[in-house]
Amino acid sequence: MPLSKKPIPRWSVPSAFERVAGILIVWAVLAITLFAGPARAEQRIALIIGNAAYSAIPSLDNSANDANDMALTLTELGFRVTLGIDRSREEMLDLIAGFGAEARTADVALFYYAGHAFQVSDSNYLIPTDFNPVNLEQAAADSIMLDVALNALAEAPGLKIVMLDACRDNRNQIPGVRDGLARVGSAADFLIVYATQPGAVASDGKGRNGTFTGALLHHIRTPSQDISEMMIAVRKEVIAQSGGLQIPWESSSLTRRFFFDDGPPTANSDTMLYQAAVRSWDKSLMNLYLQRYPEGVHAGDILAMLTEGKTANTQLRSIGPDEESGEQLWQLAQRNRLRPLFESYLNTYASGPHADEARRILAEMPPDADQNPARRCELQANHPRDGTETTPGVPFELLARNSVAAIRDCEEAVRLNPGQARYLALLARAYAASGLRDKAVPLFEQAADRGDLRAMVSLALIVETGDGAEKDPAKAQALFEKAAAAGSPDAAINVAIPLLDENRSAADHKRGIALMQQASQSxxxxxxxxxxxxxxxxxxxxxxxxxxxxxxxxxxxxxxxxxxxxxxxxxxxxxxxxxxxxxxxxxxxxxxxxxxxxxxxxxxxxxxxxxxxxxxxxxxxxxxxxxxxxxxxxxxxxxxxxxxxxxxxxxxxxxxx
The missing domain is CATH 1.25.40 (Serine Threonine Protein Phosphatase 5, Tetratricopeptide repeat)
Structure with missing residues (x-):
């Protein structure tokens, strides 16, 4: 007997400024597959190099942190890790040679590099800390060709993974080099991942980690998620954090699926945080939930608990902290990397198996990480569709209530970061929420002209409906098409929805499905x-x-x-x-x-x-x-x-x- 179904609305918010990508008029029904992975028996090895303290070119803020955090994470995921921080050319060559020898018997071999790098004539070079060139020819001689590491990896009979968070801007230090890294081909069973698209520049980040590695650390621990799905999640987060200006890229010739964590599935972060808050009855976690998920499915339950106490749900009385909930809270903390989660773990499981590691992470977290104007702007004005593990989205109505502070911080963020269109788009959203649409629209236009994808979509929605600017459906369609071509899933969905109408042609349906696939892959x-x-x-x-x-x-x-x-x-x-x-x-x-x-x-x-x-x-x-x-x-x-x-x-x- 078929199950009952009910229709769901096409749009979820009323204002053109906030209208999110449409969904098909479909039936509300649903669930997930969670295949328990096989017991891990494969041999996993990794070489992690992070260069930050350079002698002759500017140092990097986060490369050493990135390498240390990746080494710890991969160790916990079953890799035997060799870690090198701030290594000279000879030291890097020795590490790579040893890694190549070890790779000959490895089922999975992974090479991760964070630091400066450059390309010349479509060849990529990794820069050691003793790099001190006088000209372009000397620059190549003083660095290490990426091919050296690729050749070492080629010794592995199994999967070979390369991750390069090494696309910083080096033009001022090395005249004649090109931006970013060149894309390279690979033999079978290689996956080469770049922090951004070929020829582009990646961000070193404003917190403990670079933008790319931070996103990688948020998703690499997700159970039952293969590496291709993980990279989709990483790409989505980096695009959201950069406004579409940084897009992680990969070249893959893998012949089988690979799971960093092949353990049993868990719920999503929203539900895991709710479960952790309830188990520990930790009000700081309850408030963190409301901060991160103000419109989450459990927000009403959390509000009732905060106002009514445990009487809000008598079913909670017989459930308390235990080993299972401690592991769930630890996993959530590792994935989200937020201070309150590590603090809650220590408060509830002070003698737990991860207590020492939680203390170490808390000690290394930079103080007052959220106090600079750019960070405050992001936390107050980020669009819900661009929410990440560390920067939740803010609903339009909530932003409207706090628009004065958001405008102040976003104006300062724009002043301090004139080259980043993302802050223009966030300031525009704050103005829109405050009702100052005459100020919002020009800023959306500026940010859109400079490539910010969220600004393109917001501006398209505005001119499509005439809500804040002259109605112009043709301009809206052009903006949606431009944003979709640049990688915006929201734009792709908005273009796809009308094409999938049952009255449209077969050719329209085909293009609509292709756009929906594009959005899915994003x-x-x-x-x-x-x-x-x-x-x-x-x-x-x-x-x-x-x-x-x-x-x-x-x-x-x-x-x-x-x-x-x-x-x-x-x-x-x-x-x-x-x-x-x-x-x-x-x-x-x-x-x-x-x-x-x-x-x-x-x-x-x-x-x-x-x-x-x-x-x-x-x-x-x-x-x-x-x-x-x-x-x-x-x-x-x-x-x-x-x-x-x-x-x-x-x-x-x-x-x-």
């Missing part, structure tokens, strides 16, 4: 979700493709996708029928959405197959949340168990096979 969860719906209905690919698309959309942060994946498996629609697999997605959906799925599963007359509910009861029983008979009936006992699961009782061990 990390837009709603685009991936929409492709899943099209696949489910036989309008794109095959119904069998829908499951993978829904799984990915869920991992990218679209909680409705959990239910849709569960539906496919529970009903056997395009995939092998499996109540066991469907029950995993249902539990993830219950934990991650706004409570709708919980109500559906426990409502009288619900239509989910009995075998799926039986498997869900067994999973809840495995973690001590359900003790009645496994009868597949949605009675009070199941409702109470699901409420506990959603409100603090999430336990990844319940999701195993």
């Amino acid at each position: 990390g837009a969860a709603i685009a991936t979700f929409n492709l899943g719906l099209l696949a489910r209905d036989g309008k794109f690919g095959t119904p069998a493709d829908a499951r993978a698309l829904f799984e990915r959309a869920a991992r990218e942060g679209e909680p409705r996708a959990y239910r849709e994946a569960a539906y496919l498996l529970a009903e056997g629609h395009g995939v092998a029928k499996s109540g066991l697999e469907a029950s995993k997605y249902l539990l993830l959906g219950v934990a991650s959405d706004d409570g709708s799925l919980l109500q559906e599963l426990t409502a009288p007359g619900q239509s989910w197959p009995k075998d799926t509910l039986v498997e869900m009861q067994r999973r809840l029983g495995r973690v001590g949340l359900y003790s009645k008979g496994f009868d597949g009936l949605p009675g009070p006992a199941l409702k109470q168990a699901l409420e506990k699961w959603r409100n603090g009782g999430f336990n990844a061990s319940a999701l195993g096979s």
Whole structure:
């Protein structure tokens, strides 16, 4: 019997200044696949080099931090790591030679470099700390060709990964060199990742880490996410942080999937933070949740807890901190790298297995990291669609209430960073929220002319509707097309939506799907979700493709996708029928959405197959949340168990096979 479905709106906010990319008029259903990876037996090695303290050219703020943090992270992910900080040319050559010898028996060999680099005649050179050239010819002789490291990696029989956060601007130090790095080809089973597109310059960052490595550290620990999906998430974050001016790039010839963390799946960061706050009953975490997710699915629950205390939800009384919740909180802290998360871990698990590491990280975090005007501007005016792990998006209504402070800080950020169009776009958004649209529109135009993708989309929405400027649909379409071509997923979706109307031609449908695929590959969860719906209905690919698309959309942060994946498996629609697999997605959906799925599963007359509910009861029983008979009936006992699961009782061990 098919499940009930309900339509969802095309647009989620009323103002043209805030209208986000549209979604197809589809049915609300959903879920995620979480395949537990095999036990790790492969040999993983890594060589990490971070050069920051140069003798003859300007030092870098973050390269050493980047290398240290990557070394620690990869060690925890099962790599045997060799780390070199501030190394001379001879020292770098020795490290690379030793790494090449070790690579001959490695299943996965990874080379990471942070520091200065340059290109000459399409060849790339890494710069050691004793680099001191007098001319271009000497510059090449004093540095190390990237090919030296690539040749060392080629000795590995398995996967070979190269990550280069080394695209800083060196023109003033080395006359005659070109910006950034050149793209190079690779043999089979190579992945070469650049911090930005070929020939462009990457940012050294304003905090502890560079823009690219910071994003990499936020996503590399996500369980059940293969490296290609990880790079989509990293690219999306860097594009958002830079306004589209820095776009990570990769050249891949991998012949198999690779997971940095092949452990069991977890919920998304929104839900993990909620679970951590509830388990520890830590008000600082509750407030952090509201700061990061002011319109999150659990915001109402958090507000009730802060105002009413534990009586806001009596199901929370029997759930408290334990080893499982400690590991979840630690994983969340490592992924988000926010001070309150590490502090909460120490407050709740002072003798926990990660306590010493938490203290070390806190000691190394720069003081008052959020106190400069540029950072305050980002925290107050960032668009929700550009939210990252460390810089959440701010809804238009909340920005309007705080627009005076946002305008002040963003004006100062523009003054201090005249070359960065992103701050012009943020200032424009702050002006728009305050009602000063006559000031906002010219700033959006300036930022758009300088390549800021968010400014292009905002300006297109304004002139499309005439909300703040003269209505000009042709100009709006041109702006959307330009932004889509430059990599904006929101723009691609806005162009795609009308093309997918059932009354449009087959050629329009084909282009609309291609644009939706482009947005999906840029990390837009709603685009991936929409492709899943099209696949489910036989309008794109095959119904069998829908499951993978829904799984990915869920991992990218679209909680409705959990239910849709569960539906496919529970009903056997395009995939092998499996109540066991469907029950995993249902539990993830219950934990991650706004409570709708919980109500559906426990409502009288619900239509989910009995075998799926039986498997869900067994999973809840495995973690001590359900003790009645496994009868597949949605009675009070199941409702109470699901409420506990959603409100603090999430336990990844319940999701195993």
